[in-house]
Amino acid sequence: MLYYTVRRLLTMIPTLLVISLLTFFIIELPEGDYISNQIAVLKSSGESASVAKLEFLRQEFALDRPFFERFAIWVGLWPGPHGFDGLLQGNWGWSFEYDKPVYEVVGPTLPLTIVLNAATILFVYLVSFPIGIYSATRQYSWGDYGFTFLGYVGLATPNFLLGLVLMYLANAWFDLSIGGLMDPEYIGEPWSVDKALSVLSHLIVPTIVIGTSGTAAMIRRLRANLLDELHKQYVTTARAKGMKERALLVKYPLRMALNPFIADIGNLIPSLVSGSVIVSVVLNLPTVGPVLLNALQSQDQFLAAFILLFVSVLTLVGMLVSDLLLAVLDPRIRLGGGSRS
Numbered sequence: 001m002l003y004y005t006v007r008r009l010l011t012m013i014p015t016l017l018v019i020s021l022l023t024f025f026i027i028e029l030p031e032g033d034y035i036s037n038q039i040a041v042l043k044s045s046g047e048s049a050s051v052a053k054l055e056f057l058r059q060e061f062a063l064d065r066p067f068f069e070r071f072a073i074w075v076g077l078w079p080g081p082h083g084f085d086g087l088l089q090g091n092w093g094w095s096f097e098y099d100k101p102v103y104e105v106v107g108p109t110l111p112l113t114i115v116l117n118a119a120t121i122l123f124v125y126l127v128s129f130p131i132g133i134y135s136a137t138r139q140y141s142w143g144d145y146g147f148t149f150l151g152y153v154g155l156a157t158p159n160f161l162l163g164l165v166l167m168y169l170a171n172a173w174f175d176l177s178i179g180g181l182m183d184p185e186y187i188g189e190p191w192s193v194d195k196a197l198s199v200l201s202h203l204i205v206p207t208i209v210i211g212t213s214g215t216a217a218m219i220r221r222l223r224a225n226l227l228d229e230l231h232k233q234y235v236t237t238a239r240a241k242g243m244k245e246r247a248l249l250v251k252y253p254l255r256m257a258l259n260p261f262i263a264d265i266g267n268l269i270p271s272l273v274s275g276s277v278i279v280s281v282v283l284n285l286p287t288v289g290p291v292l293l294n295a296l297q298s299q300d301q302f303l304a305a306f307i308l309l310f311v312s313v314l315t316l317v318g319m320l321v322s323d324l325l326l327a328v329l330d331p332r333i334r335l336g337g338g339s340r341s
Contacts, residue, residue, distance in 0.1 A: 020071075116207070155216045218264070276289050
């Protein structure tokens with residue numbers, strides 16, 4: 001297990017290098033960049049002094065260099081102009097839209113984004129796990145039909161629409177404002193117990209809104225996998241030997257049916273970030289979603305590239321965790337990929 005973990009961690013290095021190259025390439029695909037767009041606007045208005053400043057920024061951040069040289073400078077594999085460092089040296093880049101370093105733009109949003117994603121994943125698993133087991137073990141019952149109907153409603157309802165409905169109901173029925181991830185008086189204040197409790201209370205609605213579709217999909221998958229396992233011959237044999245139903249369910253078919261649960265840890269992270277962009281805008285959540293959207297719209301390449309790379313790192317870590325848990329959960333899985341005699 002230790003050897004496999006170290007090998008996977010070392011494999012992440014070239015993987016991240018390839019991901020960073022693809023990310024940088026895709027962001028560079030649209031014609032022009034933030035500086036070029038601003039220069040065009042200023043030239044049309046006749047502000048030559050501001051144009052000179054933007055041209056200086058273009059040279060300062062190596063935007064006038066060839067593509068691969070700009071990529072190497074951004075990563076930190078090539079020295080930039082005037083000692084401009086890259087990611088490997090701890091420099092995340094410069095945000096032209098906000099006119100400040102990238103770490104100052106995304107720094108406050110990254111912890112809240114991780115907390116929101118962790119809460120959403122926990123919600124998806126805690127809700128879908130018992131409902132999926134209930135639906136599989138009581139197939140075609142009224143409860144099964146009811147949860148199936150709710151699952152289809154959850155899959156069909158857009159997240160932003162559900163967020164708007166909950167915002168209206170909270171305001172109309174309880175006179176509560178559920179926007180943001182904390183009360184306004186705690187914004188910019190140091191962390192305390194009251195601020196943490198405020199964040200936890202504000203996490204409830206965004207977690208439900210973002211996790212609804214994932215929960216509904218996970219219920220259907222767990223139900224289908226568990227039903228398939230319950231109809232296999234080894235379950236029939238265990239019942240014939242007099243094994244109790246609950247012990248039988250936990251010891252054999254449930255463990256085999258949990259594979260999609262564990263395997264989806266890595267896939268959930270990017271889908272939560274991408275799927276929560278509109279929800280974050282609607283609910284006014286201070287996460288990286290709205291920042292990424294603004295960066296892509298304004299072609300703020302350093303900011304957008306770092307956020308996408310950050311999501312990629314979370315995905316790789318999630319996939320590593322899911323692979324390790326799968327090996328522990330399912331004895332049929334071997335970390336080395338070979339067979340044992």
